Amino acid sequence: MNYFSYLFILVNFLIASTSALFMDLPALPNPERVCVRDFVQEEQLVVVNIKTDGRVGDGQRLELQIVDSIGNKHRHKQDVAGTYRVAFTSHHNAAFDVCFTNHVDKSYKGHNGKFSREIELEIESGAAARDWNAIQATEKLKPIELELRKVQEMTEEIATELQYLKRREERMRDTNESTNSRVKWFSILVIVSLVGLGGWQIQYLRHYFKVKHII
Known part of the structure; x- marks a missing residue:
């Protein structure tokens, strides 16, 4: 196998490997x-794939809500069952939460107090969330060209994220320097005020004692 073959296998492994999260959520009255929290960059495509067992009307109601740390609500669905897919584009560099709440339906005849929903959650963002099959068909790319295209876009995303982290570190450093400068001048002002107050007290006491003929 040549270098490009090894590269092809490595890229396939890195891109095809997805981090799916499995959870078992019991249905409760309250x-x-x-x-589940993830971070996304500004103007980045995010795809949330959800797979659950059960069905609508089986005695439990699985509620889904996707909201970012700024307060933007990207999706809110009252009853999720089976396979469900959510796609949205972020407007800010922010963290977002994919939240589930499983309510039990007490009026359901088959209710035995032990209902639960198994959930498989997969979150893709950026290059990983794009429909590469459609891109390959539209641009008529060869398999190796497609993989190299994926690597290029993923590299650009990493570079963009590093630039964002660099700018954030610079802002934090400027804030720290500004805070240190203010604390320094505030400390000097406090010391000068204390020295001035001490001198004034000494002069006042000397004058008081002279008036009273103590000294």
């Missing part, structure tokens, strides 16, 4: 919300 359930707590269970959330």
